[in-house]
Amino acid sequence: MGRSYRVGEVATLTRVSVRTLHHYDRIGLLRPAAHSSGGYRMYGESDLLRLQQILTLRYLGFPLKRIGELLGRPDFDLVASLRVQRQALRERSAELERISTAVGDLVERRLETGAWSWELVIEASQAVGASLTQREETMEAHYTPEQMKQFAAVGETTPPEEIASIEREWTELLAEVRANYDLDPASATARALGDRAEALTARTMRGYEPYPELTEAIGANYEKGAFEGNMLAPQAADFAFLARVKAAR
Amino acid sequence: MGRSYRVGEVATLTRVSVRTLHHYDRIGLLRPAAHSSGGYRMYGESDLLRLQQILTLRYLGFPLKRIGELLGRPDFDLVASLRVQRQALRERSAELERISTAVGDLVERRLETGAWSWELVIEASQAVGASLTQREETMEAHYTPEQMKQFAAVGETTPPEEIASIEREWTELLAEVRANYDLDPASATARALGDRAEALTARTMRGYEPYPELTEAIGANYEKGAFEGNMLAPQAADFAFLARVKAAR
DNA sequence: ATAAAGCCTGACGTAACGTCAGAGTCAAGG
DNA sequence: CCTTGACTCTGACGTTACGTCAGGCTTTAT
Numbered sequence: 001m002g003r004s005y006r007v008g009e010v011a012t013l014t015r016v017s018v019r020t021l022h023h024y025d026r027i028g029l030l031r032p033a034a035h036s037s038g039g040y041r042m043y044g045e046s047d048l049l050r051l052q053q054i055l056t057l058r059y060l061g062f063p064l065k066r067i068g069e070l071l072g073r074p075d076f077d078l079v080a081s082l083r084v085q086r087q088a089l090r091e092r093s094a095e096l097e098r099i100s101t102a103v104g105d106l107v108e109r110r111l112e113t114g115a116w117s118w119e120l121v122i123e124a125s126q127a128v129g130a131s132l133t134q135r136e137e138t139m140e141a142h143y144t145p146e147q148m149k150q151f152a153a154v155g156e157t158t159p160p161e162e163i164a165s166i167e168r169e170w171t172e173l174l175a176e177v178r179a180n181y182d183l184d185p186a187s188a189t190a191r192a193l194g195d196r197a198e199a200l201t202a203r204t205m206r207g208y209e210p211y212p213e214l215t216e217a218i219g220a221n222y223e224k225g226a227f228e229g230n231m232l233a234p235q236a237a238d239f240a241f242l243a244r245v246k247a248a249r
Numbered sequence: 250m251g252r253s254y255r256v257g258e259v260a261t262l263t264r265v266s267v268r269t270l271h272h273y274d275r276i277g278l279l280r281p282a283a284h285s286s287g288g289y290r291m292y293g294e295s296d297l298l299r300l301q302q303i304l305t306l307r308y309l310g311f312p313l314k315r316i317g318e319l320l321g322r323p324d325f326d327l328v329a330s331l332r333v334q335r336q337a338l339r340e341r342s343a344e345l346e347r348i349s350t351a352v353g354d355l356v357e358r359r360l361e362t363g364a365w366s367w368e369l370v371i372e373a374s375q376a377v378g379a380s381l382t383q384r385e386e387t388m389e390a391h392y393t394p395e396q397m398k399q400f401a402a403v404g405e406t407t408p409p410e411e412i413a414s415i416e417r418e419w420t421e422l423l424a425e426v427r428a429n430y431d432l433d434p435a436s437a438t439a440r441a442l443g444d445r446a447e448a449l450t451a452r453t454m455r456g457y458e459p460y461p462e463l464t465e466a467i468g469a470n471y472e473k474g475a476f477e478g479n480m481l482a483p484q485a486a487d488f489a490f491l492a493r494v495k496a497a498r
Numbered sequence: 499a500t501a502a503a504g505c506c507t508g509a510c511g512t513a514a515c516g517t518c519a520g521a522g523t524c525a526a527g528g
Numbered sequence: 529c530c531t532t533g534a535c536t537c538t539g540a541c542g543t544t545a546c547g548t549c550a551g552g553c554t555t556t557a558t
Contacts, residue, residue, distance in 0.1 A: 002367070013371050013374070013375065014371065014374035014375055014378050015374075015375055015378030015379055015381075015382055016378050045365075045367050045370075048367060048370050048371060048374065049365060049370050051374060052355075052370050052371075052373050052374045052377075055374050055377045055378060056348075056352065056373070056377050059348075059377045059380070059381065079356055079359060079360070082352055082355060082356040082359075083356060085352050086349050086352045086353045086356070089345050089346075089348050089349035089352065090345075090346070090349050092345050093342045093343075093345035093346050093349065094342075096338050096339075096341050096342035096345065097338075097339070097342050099305075099308075099338050100335050100338035100339050100342065103305065103331055103334050103335045103338065104335045106301075106331060107328055107331040107332060107335070110328060110331075111328070116294075116298060118251070118294050118297060121294075121297050121298050121301050122262050122263065122297060122301075124301050124305070125262070125263035125264075125297070125300060125301040125304050125305075126262065126263055126264055128301075128304045128305050128308045129263050129264030129265055129304060130264055131308070132264075132308065133264050
């Protein structure tokens with residue numbers, strides 16, 4: 001029997017306003033587990049978990065209405081949802097990085113040439129605009145029943161130590177790659193790195209194999225800089241190097 | 250004399266809705282440079298630049314009213330503002346990364362122990378909530394008149410090739426550091442890496458020296474994973490290694 | 499010159515809260 | 529046990545940043 005919390009406590013703990021919690025209660029998104037005799041809202045621990053889901057999904061751009069529908073679906077799986085969230089947060093982070101470089105390019109060009117590059121201005125606006133309009137569509141795709149089920153299934157087929165081992169090896173490999181960006185792509189050392197990368201990719205994908213659409217989606221995300229695990233994230237330059245190696249046969 | 254655009258063009262170019270542009274016109278945030286004889290809004294290129302500012306600042310959480318005030322300030326400097334924006338976007342990206350790992354920790358724990366860790370649930374919620382409530386305050390700090398002036402001054406004192414050189418050296422150094430995480434922190438090799446890192450930090454900070462508050466703020470951001478340039482970003486593990494080296498004297 | 503496509507201006511609607519106001523509830527200390 | 533200060537409740541109304549028609553001009557392409 002876990003402890004219970006009053007609105008104010010929940011509010012300070014999760015840094016949302018009391019009024020927001022009232023609001024979520026009224027629209028039926030998060031009703032407290034119980035009420036005191038005097039009518040106070042008493043939240044339980046599972047309520048906190050649900051609130052976490054709500055807050056993260058809201059942060060990712062879902063309207064509250066959709067969140068309610070999602071959380072109410074019979075096939076909703078908390079663990080799968082958290083996985084999707086982590087994935088989406090990483091994607092969003094990479095997106096911000098892209099916007100940031102777009103803005104950076106804009107200043108740089110201005111400082112170099114003394115004039116504004118209107119193409120870069122537009123590019124920067126587009127980047128920020130895209131991340132606001134795309135987001136709903138992108139997220140909806142993640143939360144289709146099939147995707148959820150698939151994400152839920154992955155963890156069960158791949159043991160955690162295999163995941164950890166894969167992440168460690170990626171980190172090591174990337175460190176070596178980064179120390180050798182200037183290497184001749186046709187050299188034996190470079191080819192060896194390329195081979196290791198390919199083998200690791202295969203191992204990484206193993207758990208997802210039964211689900212072709214997922215494999216594809218994950219491949220795309222890799223190149224965009226979004227990842228499942230907490231590993232050192234590969235960057236565009238790493239892929240560029242590996243691509244050069246592959247091109248050099 | 251640059252070309253001019255109609256609402257629809259601006260809208261598709263920057264991926265905002267026509268209605269949004271109408272709205273910005275009505276509240277006086279972005280009035281088109283001219284009107285056609287028939288009353289069509291005709292936007293000029295400088296309008297696009299202003300729109301970029303608006304969109305980025307909005308993305309960063311500023312209310313439109315504050316944006317209007319900001320852009321109207323007599324000491325407003327476009328280049329400085331863009332620098333601040335890039336910085337802020339990076340910070341936001343790093344924040345997302347933190348939230349993502351918080352969510353990741355939560356799932357992981359659940360899979361390991363079979364039960365939910367309420368502390369981690371709260372932590373995850375807090376992370377999300379913080380990034381929504383903090384944002385205004387944090388950004389306001391960036392946009393004080395002094396900070397703006399200082400950011401504007403930086404680029405003028407440090408030549409671009411010095412910046413490029415510094416970024417390249419950081420990238421090289423980090424690659425080596427990453428290849429040696431397991432090295433004895435007291436070893437000569439490790440100490441050499443530590444020395445190089447300190448020297449580079451000093452060079453990095455040179456341009457900011459006249460402004461102590463900026464130096465401090467930048468130092469803090471480094472550890473949080475936010476950066477000025479487009480370089481390979483150091484990660485927590487890198488700092489951990491360098492800290493170990495320093496601790497080993 | 500005649501559509502098709504695009505643009506205009508209200509008027510009204512919506513989401514997700516924020517802001518009081520007035521009244522009731524709780525838990526600790528005297 | 530009772531008081532008191534901190535907390536909570538429920539409307540009612542306000543706010544921000546647009547979205548959604550509706551009815552009617554403007555442009556541009558053919």
